[in-house]
Amino acid sequence: MTAMLELVEITKSFDGIRANDKVSLRVEPGSIVGLIGPNGSGKTTLFNAITGVFPIDSGSIRFKGSEISKLLAGEIARAGIIRTFQQPRVYPHMSVAANMLVSSAIRRASFASLFRRAPPEADEKLSELLDFVGLARRRDLLAGELSFGQQKLLELAMALVNDPELLLLDEPTAGINPVLIASLIDRLKAANRERGLTLLVIEHNMPAIMELAEHIYCLAHGRLLADGPPHTIKRDTKVLDAYLGAA
């Protein structure tokens, strides 16, 4: 079976520092994969490589079997990979509702369709998602007026309403209140189960990622340290050492 995403020996250096050193990983269609590692271990660099923010030095990135490492950011997004950012990025001077509307299935939208009125079902989906992330009552506020956590939730809702095939989440639970984290995980699992959305998630919140992911990769110093199902990763001494600083 062709992997949804397959990275083969990705290497990326910045001024001699190897941010990613021969990292290989596989994300199967319909799976939820976690990516953990101490700060500075190269997780976000890997996301940037996948989404075409900068070119990689060597290696291969295949999305559903085709090479995407030479594509531009927009082309990769339109192919079906959407990401969120560690520091949430929303459109600050637009209302919450406008943020959603401009993101609604935008990756698949033809340019001409931008000039037509959005179909009513798009508005329904948008409202439903805003309701889920608890921003329904703030739909007319400017996105820049939301708190950090709310902006993170809005960005997630924007990614979901864009209907990606593969969603890359960069620390989705950071800055989110604990009560909401549980329902956030449920929601992501539901999107995975019902719509077949494939997820690759960077997370520092261990209980959350153990609960969410079926398979976890751990990075340290730009290298792949270990991978496996959550329960084995949890007991892996190399992983524990990396987090506690013994490595």
Add this chain to the structure above:
Amino acid sequence: MGTPFALTPARLLLLAALILCGVVAPLLAPAYQSQATQLLLFIVFALAWDLVGGQMGYNSFGNVLFVGLGMYVAAIVQVGLFYDVGLYTEAKGGGTEFVFDVNQFLTGLALGLPAAAVASASVAWLLGSLVLSMRGHYFAICTLGLGIAAGQVAAGIPWIGAGSGMLTPNPPAGLGDVGLLLYYLALGLAVACTLTFAWLLSSRFGLALNAIRDDEDKAEAMGLKTHAAKVTAWVIAAAFLGVAGAIYGNLVRFIDPTETAFAGPTIGVWMILMALLGGKGTLLGPIVGAVVFQITKELFWTYLLGWQRVALGLLIVAVAVFFPSGIVGFVRDRLSGRGGDSEESVPAKEKSA
């Protein structure tokens, strides 16, 4: 969902009333007809600047490029249909030799205005890929340079009169008041521009432009076709600027390459000032700004002659300092109380989210 640009029945009624005022205005105040025509063209200048500068966040300082281009292209078509352009400019137009009858004059205008739109839009499209890949200050400086360069190029082409300029065709005596004709053309253009922009800004295309303004890389990462959106907005703005320039040329009659056509220090700056004065990034702002600006400018020129440019400079400073979000932005903030009570309406429990 109500977008700020949707044409609600109330707004349509207001617009209809304004158009009616515009239609009867020259009959009520014929003495101000030329200033009113200029005002209507200024509205188009300000709106067109704002589509790219305010809505999309690409601050162009070279929009005079499209104004001047439209002006020249229309004049060339108006003359060239019936006479040799080179001979016409050599003879400084007019005279007994280069006479346009009513039919010729109207045909020239009817073909010249669309030609101006097509020429400006085409040049915008050709330049778009190059210029719109620059951002922020680079885009601003690049467009500024384009505007200046265009004036110098025009001043070096003898066929269109080079540095000594070009005259638009003499209106034939049999036509009656050509100023009135130009007024209604300008009115039609201003209305068409407003309606087109209202439609564009109420569609997802308008939101796409705002998204580009707020965070272009994010928009690109979401799969939005940012390049196509930018070029489209730039081309639409250029088309309107071209036609407005064409009418403006016929209004002032004499096209000087750097003083009238590619007039960066006057029209080029004014169109930005009008948008900022009224409130950039809004549909109403540039219109309000143009009205306030044109009235103020005419008052300065009438009562403060000699000091008019100083007064205008002070106005610019005052706007930047006291109305950073423009008149419309200022009024809107006051009405909505934004930044004041909006936080209080949020239940405390959800604030921590």
